[in-house]
Amino acid sequence: MTENTMRVMWCEQPNQLELRRVPIYEPQDDEVLVKVAFAAICPWDVRAYSGLSSSVKFPRVLGHELSGYVAALGKNVKHLEIGQPVCADMIVKCGTCRACRSGRSNRCQRPTFQQFRGAYADYICLPHRNIFPLRKTTSMKAAAFMEPLACVTRGQDMLRLYPGEIELVAGAGPIGLMHLQVARAFGAQVIVSDPIPERLQKAQTLGAEWVVNPEVENLEQFVKDITHGWGVDAAVITVGSSRLVEQAIPLLAPGGRLNIFAGIYPKDELHIDPNLIHYGEFILTGSADSTQDDMARALSFIENGQVDTASLISHLLPLEKLGEGFQLVKSRQGLKVMIEVNGESA
Ligand SMILES: [Zn+2]
Numbered sequence: 464m465t466e467n468t469m470r471v472m473w474c475e476q477p478n479q480l481e482l483r484r485v486p487i488y489e490p491q492d493d494e495v496l497v498k499v500a501f502a503a504i505c506p507w508d509v510r511a512y513s514g515l516s517s518s519v520k521f522p523r524v525l526g527h528e529l530s531g532y533v534a535a536l537g538k539n540v541k542h543l544e545i546g547q548p549v550c551a552d553m554i555v556k557c558g559t560c561r562a563c564r565s566g567r568s569n570r571c572q573r574p575t576f577q578q579f580r581g582a583y584a585d586y587i588c589l590p591h592r593n594i595f596p597l598r599k600t601t602s603m604k605a606a607a608f609m610e611p612l613a614c615v616t617r618g619q620d621m622l623r624l625y626p627g628e629i630e631l632v633a634g635a636g637p638i639g640l641m642h643l644q645v646a647r648a649f650g651a652q653v654i655v656s657d658p659i660p661e662r663l664q665k666a667q668t669l670g671a672e673w674v675v676n677p678e679v680e681n682l683e684q685f686v687k688d689i690t691h692g693w694g695v696d697a698a699v700i701t702v703g704s705s706r707l708v709e710q711a712i713p714l715l716a717p718g719g720r721l722n723i724f725a726g727i728y729p730k731d732e733l734h735i736d737p738n739l740i741h742y743g744e745f746i747l748t749g750s751a752d753s754t755q756d757d758m759a760r761a762l763s764f765i766e767n768g769q770v771d772t773a774s775l776i777s778h779l780l781p782l783e784k785l786g787e788g789f790q791l792v793k794s795r796q797g798l799k800v801m802i803e804v805n806g807e808s809a
């Protein structure tokens with residue numbers, strides 16, 4: 464009986480998780496069945512699980528950051544083979560809406576969510592165009608970061624960095640630590656700020672030129688000293704906090720760019736002097752989610768070793784401990800929590 468069934472972490476309603484057995488998907492002609500190796504926990508998953516995202520319907524199987532191995536192919540899929548290591552884009556974009564046709568498929572107006580086919584399960588099943596092949600030598604743990612790193616890469620693109628510029632990365636969680644590395648890959652020097660000393664240490668080992676704890680040191684003075692009063696050329700706010708955005712805008716140099724990368728909940732407002740933006744010729748931007756172009760670039764960063772994602776994992780838990788993992792992320796303990804679903808040997 465268990466041969467044709469698989470485990471899923473079923474979420475009947477918010478804050479309720481249960482290990483269930485369901486039939487393994489039968490891939491349609493254009494689909495690929497993937498056996499999940501690793502599935503990471505994203506703060507978004509925790510928000511959705513907690514019932515705080517109005518767009519998330521229940522019941523649901525969550526999980527959208529994964530790596531795995533091809534387990535079965537629909538009859539039209541010729542370019543992949545069984546056993547091949549892969550990553551996946553878990554949102555099926557329509558490909559025909561105005562967003563999809565203007566290079567912003569991340570904002571697709573008719574996306575299909577895999578409500579019952581999340582990555583906290585033994586298998587996922589997706590159209591072949593959502594599957595990204597990996598090199599055989601790529602770490603499966605590292606590759607499970609493709610999706611969040613794609614969002615980060617998109618966020619750094621918005622800042623239009625020029626080599627030698629100085630960027631402030633506010634927040635040194637897993638996302639901030641990826642921003643740091645992509646900014647450096649683009650040639651910037653990076654200041655990382657965070658109130659947690661362990662996170663600042665990690666930022667240093669990952670190449671931050673400067674780290675600062677804003678609860679201990681005055682951030683404004685710190686930036687002034689480093690930049691000789693000029694300010695930072697770019698800043699990214701990786702923590703959902705309006706106060707942090709308000710604090711960072713005056714730190715920008717003339718022509719400075721700032722990306723509000725994290726969504727801000729509960730809803731809030733910004734209070735800033737518009738003349739700062741006017742006279743400073745600042746560019747304020749946001750970025751959300753990622754396109755498949757961003758994903759392909761993120762994968763290159765991982766596979767070429769320019770961004771170290773594997774070392775961002777602080778906890779490795781088996782599938783049935785997903786609830787514990789959600790609690791860890793909620794309490795901001797450690798860095799990335801990774802679920803080892805079937806592991807490297809899947
Ligand atoms: Zn994510």
Ligand SMILES: [Zn+2]
Binds near residue numbers: 557571572574
């Ligand atoms: Zn679309």
